[in-house]
Every structure is written in C-alpha cells, then in structure tokens.
Amino acid sequence: MKDCQDITELVERSKIERISVGDRLAIRMHSTICKKCRQYFRDSDVLDKMMQSKRFKHLGEYQFTEEEKEKLKALLMNSEK
Amino acid sequence: MSDSKIDTEKLVEEQSDYLLSFAMSKLQDLELAKDLVQDTFVSAITKLDSFENRSNIRTWLTSILNRKIIDHWRKAETRYTDPVSSFFDQEGRAKHWLVDKKNSTSVESVVDKITQEEATLELYNCIEKLPPKWRGVIASKYLEEKVSEDICKEMEITPSNLWVIIHRAKLLLRDCLTKAELQ
Numbered sequence: 001m002k003d004c005q006d007i008t009e010l011v012e013r014s015k016i017e018r019i020s021v022g023d024r025l026a027i028r029m030h031s032t033i034c035k036k037c038r039q040y041f042r043d044s045d046v047l048d049k050m051m052q053s054k055r056f057k058h059l060g061e062y063q064f065t066e067e068e069k070e071k072l073k074a075l076l077m078n079s080e081k
Numbered sequence: 082m083s084d085s086k087i088d089t090e091k092l093v094e095e096q097s098d099y100l101l102s103f104a105m106s107k108l109q110d111l112e113l114a115k116d117l118v119q120d121t122f123v124s125a126i127t128k129l130d131s132f133e134n135r136s137n138i139r140t141w142l143t144s145i146l147n148r149k150i151i152d153h154w155r156k157a158e159t160r161y162t163d164p165v166s167s168f169f170d171q172e173g174r175a176k177h178w179l180v181d182k183k184n185s186t187s188v189e190s191v192v193d194k195i196t197q198e199e200a201t202l203e204l205y206n207c208i209e210k211l212p213p214k215w216r217g218v219i220a221s222k223y224l225e226e227k228v229s230e231d232i233c234k235e236m237e238i239t240p241s242n243l244w245v246i247i248h249r250a251k252l253l254l255r256d257c258l259t260k261a262e263l264q
Contacts, residue, residue: 051223
C-alpha cells in the first residue's frame with residue numbers, strides 16, 4: 001500500500017516520464033480518499049506554472065554587471081567614511 | 082575598518098541582484114531600478130547602526146528600497162497635472178466612463194497582477210534558500226528548460242533522484258511561500 005509520500009513522489013515522476021497503468025490507478029485511488037494529496041497535486045501544478053511563467057524567467061535576468069557591482073562597492077566604501 | 086569592507090562587498094554580492102529583481106517587479110525602467118537599488122545601499126550603509134540585526138538583512142534592505150520606490154511614484158505623480166480633475170468633468174462625472182470602457186483594465190486584474198508579481202518574487206527568494214544541489218536542479222529544469230536526461234548527467238544523479246529532488250524541493254518551496262504569505 002502506497003502512502004502519501006509515495007503518491008506525491010509518483011506524481012512528480014509522472015510529470016517527467018510515463019508511469020505504469022497500475023501506478024496511475026494507485027494515484028487516482030489514493031486521491032479520492034486523501035485531501036492532503038489532492039492539495040499537493042494542485043500546489044505542484046501552481047509551482048510549475050509559476051516557474052514556467054515568462055515573468056519568473058525575466059526576474060532572473062535582471063542583474064547588475066560585474067562592472068556595476070564593483071562601482072557600487074567602491075561607492076559604498078567611500079560613503080562609509 | 083577592514084572588516085566593514087568585507088561586509089559591504091558581501092552585501093553587494095549577496096543582495097544586489099535580488100533587490101534589482103524586487104525593484105523591477107514594481108518598475109518598468111531598468112536604469113531607474115538600478116539607481117534606486119544603489120540609493121538603497123548608500124542609505125543602508127549610513128544607517129547600519131540602526132539595523133542592529135533586528136531583522137533579516139534582506140528584509141531590511143527591501144523595506145528601504147520599497148520606501149524609495151514609493152517616494153519615486155509620489156514624485157512622478159506630482160509631475161502630472163492633477164489626475165483627478167482630468168478624469169472628472171465640472172459636475173463631478175467621470176468623463177471617460179463610457180468612452181474608455183472597452184480599454185479599461187479591471188481592478189481585479191491589476192490586483193491579481195500585483196500579487197502575482199510579489200508571489201513570483203517571493204518564490205525566487207525561496208529558491209535561493211534551497212540546498213545548492215536542489216537549487217541547481219530547479220534552475221536547470223525551469224529556467225534553462227533542460228531535458229531530464231541532461232539534468233541528470235550534469236548533476237550526476239539518477240532519474241529517480243531527479244523526481245525525488247523535485248518533489249522535496251516543491252514541498253520546501255510550498256512551505257516557504259505559505260510562511261511568506263503569513264508575514
């Protein structure tokens with residue numbers, strides 16, 4: 001008998017590769033009786049969507065160049081005095 | 082002082098990109114955002130005594146930056162000619178009530194956008210707290226969009242390691258996000 005840990009792991013696995021019919025059935029059976037796992041399925045999808053969103057990808061692109069960082073450090077060194 | 086020199090360098094290295102992302106989640110102008118982040122660091126350095134480790138340094142810097150963004154908005158607003166009178170006519174009726182209805186954005190969608198921006202930023206913050214290897218897996222999968230095989234090869238893990246890591250990382254991220262929500 002698979003527990004919540006197994007089931008939620010299996011769901012992540014199913015997002016990466018094909019899982020067996022038995023496993024798919026196990027997920028379905030378990031989710032009909034387990035509210036916490038149903039919540040996990042939803043949260044997992046939301047996280048996927050957030051991390052796949054353009055907005056998320058753009059956020060990582062906003063960076064200072066090394067040169068700008070050095071300038072900033074120098075500026076701060078001076079304002080400390 | 083030599084040890085405060087290390088502190089400022091570390092501060093810039095560790096916080097500048099996060100602060101820039103934070104600023105860009107609220108502004109559209111990258112140069113402006115960089116300027117405000119720079120101002121934030123300068124203010125922070127001069128006020129370092131008032132910090133006294135009372136809170137997380139990032140939270141503290143973010144609150145200074147947020148203040149600066151709000152100040153910028155306020156200044157920008159006064160530059161326009163009275164936005165209220167241009168919206169209403171002399172009898173106090175909204176001038177563009179019907180005309181612009183098609184193009185108007187619903188408040189709901191704006192609010193939704195703001196919270197989404199904040200949630201996305203918070204997620205960034207949470208990902209940074211993950212163990213390095215997990216963070217690497219998440220970055221390769223979602224930011225670089227690598228296929229699973231390549232991720233496994235690169236991180237030297239088996240396929241079953243991969244989904245176990247993703248599973249655990251998601252549990253931690255979920256926990257981190259819901260905690261952030263409560264603050």
